[in-house]
Amino acid sequence: MKIALVGSTGRIGRHLARxxxxxxxxxxxxxxxxxxxxxxxALAQALRGQEVLISAYGAPADAPQLQATATASLVQAxxxxxxxxxIAVGGAGGLAVGPGTxxxxxPGFPAALLPKVKAHEDAVAVLAASGLDWACIAxxxxxxxxxxxxxxxxxxxxxxxxxxxxxxxxxxxxxxALVDELEAARHRGWLVGAGY
Numbered sequence: 001m002k003i004a005l006v007g008s009t010g011r012i013g014r015h016l017a018r019x020x021x022x023x024x025x026x027x028x029x030x031x032x033x034x035x036x037x038x039x040x041x042a043l044a045q046a047l048r049g050q051e052v053l054i055s056a057y058g059a060p061a062d063a064p065q066l067q068a069t070a071t072a073s074l075v076q077a078x079x080x081x082x083x084x085x086x087i088a089v090g091g092a093g094g095l096a097v098g099p100g101t102x103x104x105x106x107p108g109f110p111a112a113l114l115p116k117v118k119a120h121e122d123a124v125a126v127l128a129a130s131g132l133d134w135a136c137i138a139x140x141x142x143x144x145x146x147x148x149x150x151x152x153x154x155x156x157x158x159x160x161x162x163x164x165x166x167x168x169x170x171x172x173x174x175x176x177a178l179v180d181e182l183e184a185a186r187h188r189g190w191l192v193g194a195g196y
Contacts, residue, residue, distance in 0.1 A: 001025045007056030015175035037070045043077030052085040053078050064115045068122035075130040090138030093117030095159040095193045135187045139174045140195030146170030152177045160195030169195045
């Protein structure tokens, strides 16, 4: 599959590129130095000939609202380039931990991260209204270096926790989960949590 990848130099993006390449996909990394994620015309040009767009874009900590702005630009560029499928990396804060309760609603959730949670929720709303074949895969609450086991669990709209209530996943297994979704397309039109 011909994949365009935004955010390939970040921790998640590097693992996504490696996982996709290992499986034989052609990965075209759209580097910031080559194309600005907010320049829709340049993005559309760079996306021509690709089959799917993966976004591992992460807004700067001091401007989280750019997450939705970047997502809107990516959606528009994908449409213009004829790329009908977009898979984005989401954020764990907006995932459900119980009926009507998000991780971000839990006592002790850092208030400083609430704007980032809202920005990711706004980005999912942009995807949902896009008309594209989309999915958004969010990592566990704790994502860190670790081995690739190829084992993980998914939950539609919900945080994945283990029997002890911990929500973790390695970068490598998160990349495995996202590329599995790319290949199998089991969660079209959904925000999905991934974890152990």
